[in-house]
Amino acid sequence: MNIEVCFSPQSYPLFHNPNAVVVVIDVLRATSAITTAFFNGVAKMIPVATVEEAITYKENGFLVAAERDAEIVAGFDLGNSPFGYMNTKVKGKTIAITTTNGTQAITAAKNAHKVIVGSFLNLDTVIEFLKKEQKDVLFLCAGWKNKFNLEDSLFAGAVAEALIYKFGFNTICDSTIASIELYKQAKHNLYDFLSNSSHRNRLARLDLERDIRYCLTPNQCPVLPVLEGKFLVKGN
C-alpha cells in the first residue's frame, strides 16, 4: 500500500490513482467543520464548488454553509467555523456547503475510488479506516488558493507516519517524506509550530483563535465523513 501527498488541488491530476482512497484535508477549517457537523448529528452534506450552486440549494430550502476568505458569505446560514455546527438545529439536516479551498478539493477528487474527510478532530478514526481498507492512500491537501499550507500537510504527516511505522504502508513520495518530517517536529505542540503560518495568521486577524485551538486538538470527533455520489455521509 503506497502513500502519496498532494499539496494542492491544482496538482491533483498528477497524482490521480484509481485504486487509492483519497483523504481530503482542510484543517483550518472546512474538513474540521464537516467532521464536527457529523459528530453533532448532521445527516448529509453536499459539498459544492461555487457560491452560485450554494445559492440554488438555499433557494430550494436547504440549510447552506458558504465561506470565502475565512468569512461567512452574506446571506448564508453558516460558514466553516466548527462552532457553528455544535447545536441541535443541525441534527438530522442535510447541509450544502461551499468553502474557499476544502470543498474545491472534495470536488476535484470526486471520481476517486473512495473519498474521505480528514482533520485532527478525527485523526485516529481516519488511521483505523485506512488500516482496514488496505489500499493505496492519497492525501489531498486543500491548501490556500492552490498554494501549499502547513496545517494540511502536518495532518497528512500524522496519518502517514502511523500507517508507515505501525501498519506496513510505504512511500517513495517526497511530499510524504516532507510531511512526516514536519509532523515529527510539530507534533509536541502543533499550536506553537503553526504560530507563524500564513493561514493561522489570516484567521488570527479575524479573531478566530478559539477555532484554531479546537481544530488542532486531535480526536474530539470520532466520525468518518465519506463521499457517496454527491453526498457526504457518516461512514462509521
Place this chain on the structure above:
Amino acid sequence: MNIEVCFSPQSYPLFHNPNAVVVVIDVLRATSAITTAFFNGVAKMIPVATVEEAITYKENGFLVAAERDAEIVAGFDLGNSPFGYMNTKVKGKTIAITTTNGTQAITAAKNAHKVIVGSFLNLDTVIEFLKKEQKDVLFLCAGWKNKFNLEDSLFAGAVAEALIYKFGFNTICDSTIASIELYKQAKHNLYDFLSNSSHRNRLARLDLERDIRYCLTPNQCPVLPVLEGKFLVKGN
C-alpha cells in the same frame, strides 16, 4: 523584502511577482550542472524547453546538452551530470541545454525581473547576491515533473534561513517556513536525510552516487549564472 517558495513550475503563475528575483533550483542535477559549467569556463548557456529546440541548436553547430529521465538523450554531447562539464572542451563555448525539469523552470520564469540559478554548489554566492539586491525573492523549485521534491526545497530553505535570520528578510509563506524547517533537520547530513527521497533513489538506480555526493556539497563553484534574454551568463 519578502520571500516565497514555489514547489512546482506548474504553480509558478500563482507566485509571479514582477519585483522578485527568481532563484531557479534543480539540485539533482540541472542547476548543479549549469553552475559547474560556468565554474569551468563555459561562456554562455541557452536553456531550451524541448528536445526539438535542442536538435535545432545541434544542427546549427552548437554544443548541446539534453537530458530526459536522468539519462543523456541519444545523439547529444552532454546530459546534466556535472562531471560532463569538468573539462577544457567546454571552456569559452556556448552550450544549449534541455533537461526534464530544470530548464523548464528557467523557461517558466523568463519574464521575471531577474532570474538566477541556484544549487548547493554556489550556495553562499546566491546568498551574497540576494543580500545585495534587497529585492523580494521567489525560489522556484524545479521538482520532478511538477511534483514537489525534497532536495530543491532544502536548498530554498538553506538560502531563506540565512536571509531571514541574518539579513532582515521576512516571510508569511508556508512553503518557505516548511523549507526552512526541513533544512534545519537535514543540514547536518544532507546525504543521509535524502537517502529515502524519490529522486535520489531514481539516480541511485542509475548508479550516479558520485553525482549526488558532489551536488550536495556546498560552495564548490562560487559563480552566479544569471539569465540575460535567452542566455545564461556568468553574473559575478
